[in-house]
Amino acid sequence: MKKIIYSAIIxxxxxxxxxxxxxxxxxxxxxxxQITSNPASIxxxxxxxxxxxxxxxxxxxxISASKYATLxxxxxxxxxxxxxxxxxxxxxxxxxxxxxxxxxxxxxGLGLSFNKKLxxxxxxxxxxxxxxSDRLLDPNQLQFxxxxxxxxxxxxxxxxxETAYLAKRTIFDADAGIKYYYSAPSSNWGFNIGTxxxxxxxxxxxVFNSSTLNAILLPRYSSQLATFYQFMNNDEINFLLNYDQxxxxxxxxxxxxYKASLPENFPISKFNIGLWNRYGTTVSPYVGLESKDFIxxxxxDMNLGSSSQVYSSNLQTVEIALTWKFTKELLxxxxxxxx
Numbered sequence: 001m002k003k004i005i006y007s008a009i010i011x012x013x014x015x016x017x018x019x020x021x022x023x024x025x026x027x028x029x030x031x032x033x034q035i036t037s038n039p040a041s042i043x044x045x046x047x048x049x050x051x052x053x054x055x056x057x058x059x060x061x062x063i064s065a066s067k068y069a070t071l072x073x074x075x076x077x078x079x080x081x082x083x084x085x086x087x088x089x090x091x092x093x094x095x096x097x098x099x100x101x102x103x104x105x106x107x108x109g110l111g112l113s114f115n116k117k118l119x120x121x122x123x124x125x126x127x128x129x130x131x132x133s134d135r136l137l138d139p140n141q142l143q144f145x146x147x148x149x150x151x152x153x154x155x156x157x158x159x160x161x162e163t164a165y166l167a168k169r170t171i172f173d174a175d176a177g178i179k180y181y182y183s184a185p186s187s188n189w190g191f192n193i194g195t196x197x198x199x200x201x202x203x204x205x206x207v208f209n210s211s212t213l214n215a216i217l218l219p220r221y222s223s224q225l226a227t228f229y230q231f232m233n234n235d236e237i238n239f240l241l242n243y244d245q246x247x248x249x250x251x252x253x254x255x256x257x258y259k260a261s262l263p264e265n266f267p268i269s270k271f272n273i274g275l276w277n278r279y280g281t282t283v284s285p286y287v288g289l290e291s292k293d294f295i296x297x298x299x300x301d302m303n304l305g306s307s308s309q310v311y312s313s314n315l316q317t318v319e320i321a322l323t324w325k326f327t328k329e330l331l332x333x334x335x336x337x338x339x
Contacts, residue, residue: 032321038177039127042113043088070094191227220246295323
């Protein structure tokens, strides 16, 4: 029974004819997976290097609908970094699994960003990300409803007279972005604003070996705006805005995070609580823990779909995000402890 449900879902999202447009996975905590929102963010706020990881899990009616995971590594290139300029590189690995593993996408990206100091209070960053990806289909999990054939009704792993499947499709892609940063002389408030484009070239992302049965992955245009204000007691409030457009899909997300300072003798310096509103679809409560070198975030998407929108109202989404920042001093201390 589960195979039949998986097959129905995969048919709806990947096999429909001609006018099907594939959509990128979307993180609620997009600020914790910065390479996937703007390549110009590579190395942002990093003194030496940073590791980020995010996991998004969706279930529908008790069945795993999709899992999306990312792992990124960012590092300054010391040879080309000084007080005025900063060159950083980033490596991104991500995996997208849907319908119980029936369909899998794996991505490997390599990016560069260059951050230029404009004034004492402002910087401008540009970034480029190149991506290799492959789409894998496990045809052994396909099982459609019985169809009448030469030997009567039989369970089928494909539609009669259907085009052959592509078990694997390989894609090369390029993404680019630009971002502007401003921090007030008092350093208690600031903002950044950026824009980016992903999938600069339109390509086909179907599992059918056919020019008339293709999912078209259109370019995704993204805009980001974030601002912060730090109070005298070191508490901080952040407001975030993200707008994505990919074909006819438009997503506007607004977020607010309040970071409450904890006593200095605590290993955790801040307790974070917030809320995201993805207009027309979800409201997402958020909690997080933060120290000088580590950030943990947990969010849950509460769907706003009406009871008539069966898929939306029964979709459950949990997201976990982690960030580790490493300074040269920390690395030296760690290497000394393991000798």
